[in-house]
Amino acid sequence: MTTQAQLGDKTFTLERFPLDQKNRSLQAWDSADEYLINYVNEHHPDCRSLLILNDSFGALACSFNQLTVCSVNDSYISHQAVAYNLQINKLSTVQFSQIDSLSALPDDIDLVLIKIPRNVGFLQFQLSELSEILAPGTPVIAAGKTKEIHNSTIKSFEQFIGETKTSLAVKKSRLILSTAKGGYKAADFPITWPLEGTEFNITNHANVFSRDSLDIGARFFFNYLPETKKETSIIDLGCGNGVVGVMALARCPKASVTFVDESYMAVESARLNVEQNMPEQFDNCQFIENDCLTDFTQDSVDMVLCNPPFHQAQAVTDHIAWQMFKQAKETLKQGGELRIIGNRHLDYHDKLNRMFGNCKLLGSNKKFVVLSATKNY
Incomplete structure (x- = not known):
C-alpha cells in the first residue's frame, strides 16, 4: 500500500485504517483530496478557521494543520485514522478538534470543505446542518469522483447552501463550489x-x-x-x-x-x-x-x-x-x-x-x- 502522499507542497505518511487490512492496494487519499487541497491553497490562502466534513483518513486534516480545524465524521474508524495520521506526521493538535456527525457544529467558520459521501440523505443532512450555522457568503467546497457527482448532488447544494457551480474534472475528480445564502433549511431526518x-x-x-x-x-x-x-x-x-x-x-x-x-x-x-x-x-x-x-x-x-x-x-x-x-x-x-x-x-x-x-x-x-x-x- 502506498503511504507517501504528496499533497500540495507537502509530503505526508498517511495510513488507511484499519491498519492490518489485507488489501494493501488501497491508499488513504485520492485525487479528490489532491484537487481540493490545491484549490484551497490557490484560492483561499487567507483562511484561518476551517470546517472539514468526511475526511476519511486525515489527508485534509494533515494538509491544513496550520489552521484552526474542526473535523466532522460519522465514522469511529475515521476518527481513529485522522488522529493516528496527525500523530505519525508529528503535527500539532492544539488547534484541531474532532466531533461526531450528531454534535453541534462550530459557528465561527471561514471555509467549509466536504468529501462527498456515498449516502445522498447523509449529504443532505450535513448541508442542512451547515445552513443553520454558516454566515451568508461563507464558501463551501466539496470534492468527489466525477462519476459520483450528479445533477441531484448539485441541486442539494443549491437547495441547502446557495448558489452553486462545478469545476472542470481533474484526474476523474471534480469540485462543487457553493456560497452560503444564510437561513436554515431543514432536512427530513431522522x-x-x-x-x-x-x-x-x-x-x-x-x-x-x-x-x-x-x-x-x-x-x-x-x-x-x-x-x-x-x-x-x-x-x-x-x-x-x-x-x-x-x-x-x-x-x-x-x-x-x-x-x-x-x-x-x-x-x-x-x-x-x-x-x-x-x-x-x-x-x-x-x-x-x-x-x-x-x-x-x-x-x-x-x-x-x-x-x-x-x-x-x-x-x-x-x-x-x-x-x-x-x-x-x-x-x-x-x-x-x-x-x-x-x-x-x-x-x-x-x-x-x-x-x-x-x-x-x-x-x-x-x-x-x-x-x-x-x-x-
Whole structure:
C-alpha cells in the first residue's frame, strides 16, 4: 500500500485504517483530496478557521494543520485514522478538534470543505446542518469522483447552501463550489417507519443503511434469529439501526444485547429503537461505537449476530468481514456461535470453515445465505 502522499507542497505518511487490512492496494487519499487541497491553497490562502466534513483518513486534516480545524465524521474508524495520521506526521493538535456527525457544529467558520459521501440523505443532512450555522457568503467546497457527482448532488447544494457551480474534472475528480445564502433549511431526518409484522416503529438517522424501510437481508435473517428463555449474551455486530438486535431481544427476553457499529448515527439509531420499542429491556443493552470488536473481552459472549459489509466508503473490500469473523471468534465463549447473513456470491462459508473449522448452512434463498459457525477451540 502506498503511504507517501504528496499533497500540495507537502509530503505526508498517511495510513488507511484499519491498519492490518489485507488489501494493501488501497491508499488513504485520492485525487479528490489532491484537487481540493490545491484549490484551497490557490484560492483561499487567507483562511484561518476551517470546517472539514468526511475526511476519511486525515489527508485534509494533515494538509491544513496550520489552521484552526474542526473535523466532522460519522465514522469511529475515521476518527481513529485522522488522529493516528496527525500523530505519525508529528503535527500539532492544539488547534484541531474532532466531533461526531450528531454534535453541534462550530459557528465561527471561514471555509467549509466536504468529501462527498456515498449516502445522498447523509449529504443532505450535513448541508442542512451547515445552513443553520454558516454566515451568508461563507464558501463551501466539496470534492468527489466525477462519476459520483450528479445533477441531484448539485441541486442539494443549491437547495441547502446557495448558489452553486462545478469545476472542470481533474484526474476523474471534480469540485462543487457553493456560497452560503444564510437561513436554515431543514432536512427530513431522522426517519421513522413501522416494522412489518410487529408493533415496533424503527427510527433511522440519515447515514444508516436501509434508511427508509426494512432491508431484504434483515427480513430474511429474521427467520433464523435465536429464540430462548435462558439468560444469554448477544452482540449485534455492525448493528446499523439495531433492528436485528431488537428482534433478538423480542425473542430472547432474558438476553443482554450489545449493539456495535462504527457509525455514530447507527449506534444512536439502535439506542433509540431499543428505548422506544423495548424500554423494559433497555438496561440490559449496551451501545458502543467501535472498530468491530477491537478490545472486547475474549471468551465473554454466547452469540454474535452479523450482516457484514463488503465495502468501506467507495472501496469494495472484504477485510471488514474477515476482521468481524476473527474478532467474533476471539470474543465468543467456548461453544459460542457466530451467526451471519451474507450475499451468496461472497463465499463466507469457506471463510468461516477456515477460521472456525466448521460452518453450517441454516437457510438460503436466491440472494442470501444464513450461516452458523461454533467456537470449539
